[in-house]
Amino acid sequence: xTKENPLLLNITQAKFRLKFKEESGxxxxxxxxxxxxxxxxxxxxxxxxxxxxxxIKVKDKQCTCIAVYGNRDYGVALRDLVKKMxxxxxxxxxxxxxxxxxxxxxxxxxxxxRPDESDLKIARSFxxxxxxxxxxxxxxxxxxxxxxxxxxxxxxxxxxxFVAESCSNCRECVETCPxxxxxxxxxDYKNADLKTKCIGCMACVNACxxxxxxxxxxxIMKFMVKLILRKASVTRTEPLLIPNS
Ligand SMILES: Cc1cc2nc3c(=O)[nH]c(=O)nc-3n(C[C@H](O)[C@H](O)[C@H](O)COP(=O)(O)O)c2cc1C
Numbered sequence: 001x002t003k004e005n006p007l008l009l010n011i012t013q014a015k016f017r018l019k020f021k022e023e024s025g026x027x028x029x030x031x032x033x034x035x036x037x038x039x040x041x042x043x044x045x046x047x048x049x050x051x052x053x054x055x056i057k058v059k060d061k062q063c064t065c066i067a068v069y070g071n072r073d074y075g076v077a078l079r080d081l082v083k084k085m086x087x088x089x090x091x092x093x094x095x096x097x098x099x100x101x102x103x104x105x106x107x108x109x110x111x112x113x114r115p116d117e118s119d120l121k122i123a124r125s126f127x128x129x130x131x132x133x134x135x136x137x138x139x140x141x142x143x144x145x146x147x148x149x150x151x152x153x154x155x156x157x158x159x160x161x162f163v164a165e166s167c168s169n170c171r172e173c174v175e176t177c178p179x180x181x182x183x184x185x186x187x188d189y190k191n192a193d194l195k196t197k198c199i200g201c202m203a204c205v206n207a208c209x210x211x212x213x214x215x216x217x218x219x220i221m222k223f224m225v226k227l228i229l230r231k232a233s234v235t236r237t238e239p240l241l242i243p244n245s
Contacts, residue, residue: 001033011052014180021055028058033130036085037066039100039201041157043075043150045084046199048178053081056088063090064130070102071111072232074240075150079142086139093133095142096126097240102232103202104158106215107225110233122239135243142242157200158221160213162188167212173204187212 001007009027011017020027028034038049045053045067063085067078074097082092098119102110115123144150167187174184178201181194189195204213217225 001031001035007031011049012178014048014178017048017052021052024056025058028056028061031061034061034063034085034090035066036063036081037068038077038081039103040067040069040074040077040097041199041201042152042155043073043077043145043147044155045077045080046201047155048199050080050084053084053088056085056090058089061090062093065092065095067097068100069097070104070229070232071099071114071235071237072102072229073145073147073149075147076144077150078240079139079144082137082142083139092137093135094126094130095137095242096123098123099237099239102229103200104215104225104229106205107217107222108229108233110229119239122241126239126241133243137242143240155199157198158202158215158217158225159195159198159200160202160205161216163212163214164188166210168210170210172207172209173213176203176207178203 038045065081067074078097099111099114101114174182179197183190205215
């Protein structure tokens, strides 16, 4: 951010990630404070986020790290985010874990409608307090929630299915897929190999108005997801703010 003209760098888009990885310095040299946000997948940062942040090298710049998780567990994601940015040369002055509606809410309702007004109020007040922060946070100061998902290297995501007869060829899914693995011609995955790169984010399912991309899955998988998210579906967690002032 600069105070006058905040710049948005959307590393969710596969094409922009490629450009950013090649010349991250060009994008980051002009900024005074970077607010970096990433979702939590299986207690970790998603692989595309890790690969992108590993290319960062700056000097004398401040940063705030935000992880967004689905009310279950933020695992090692926030600590790793702080570690990556510190390794990239940033002074991390603030960090937070906020809650977003769970990507698998169609299977079990978790964190519905979040971030809600209460979350946004906390985010706004945290945002305005950051300007006065001068601490340099160390990764060890960031709490972790170590369960078997965050310990494992696996991501175990649900891969959406394609229903050819429902496809209107509007290409919304092609545009929103952060992995660029959907064919603009067919609406299906470009090939079987690329299908294995799907991170299960459900962006294509959310984007498709025609029911051509669906989160159809086996009963056993649904059962597992419900089991894993049962507690998160009935207990509300609040944002974590560091420092908490
Ligand atoms: C593959 C996958 C794994 C996830 N793992 C977790 C998790 O370990 N803990 C959690 O609380 N939420 C988890 N979530 C939920 C997301 O962190 C949450 O819904 C977030 O708001 C998604 O942001 P996005 O839509 O930008 O990807 C997971 C979501 C996906 C798709």
